[in-house]
Every structure is written in structure tokens, then in C-alpha cells.
Amino acid sequence: MTHSDNLPEEQKVFTCGFCGKTHKEVQVMIVGPTPDITICNECVRLCLGVLLDKNEGKTIPGEVPK
Numbered sequence: 001m002t003h004s005d006n007l008p009e010e011q012k013v014f015t016c017g018f019c020g021k022t023h024k025e026v027q028v029m030i031v032g033p034t035p036d037i038t039i040c041n042e043c044v045r046l047c048l049g050v051l052l053d054k055n056e057g058k059t060i061p062g063e064v065p066k
């Protein structure tokens with residue numbers, strides 16, 4: 001990410017596009033090419049679990065922890 005404008009960091013709130021938590025509620029927020037695309041470390045972990053569990057022809061039902 002590049003240094004953009006002069007917005008104070010504290011005013012930027014990144015919300016995870018998956019679970020809706022803000023970057024203040026999670027350890028790491030990964031921001032995509034645009035600030036609209038974000039995912040937190042918790043959801044990355046969830047996705048990783050799905051990817052690692054994925055077997056041929058086997059689909060994993062969406063498990064979204066609340």
C-alpha cells in the first residue's frame with residue numbers, strides 16, 4: 001500500500017469484508033488493491049482451513065463463526 005493523502009491513520013477504519021470486524025478488533029487486516037477489499041487474519045485462517053481441508057469432489061459447507 002502506498003502512502004495516500006494525508007488522512008490520519010486513526011480515521012481510517014477497515015472493515016473485514018467477510019466477518020465485518022474492524023481492523024481494531026482483529027490482529028491483522030489485509031487490505032486489497034482498494035480499501036473496499038479487506039479480509040482479517042481470522043477469516044484468512046478460516047479460508048486456509050477450508051483450502052487445506054479441501055479434497056477432490058468434496059465441498060465444505062460454509063461455516064461462519066458468529
Ligand SMILES: [Zn+2]
Pocket residue numbers: 016017018019020021039040041042043044
Ligand atoms: Zn474477518
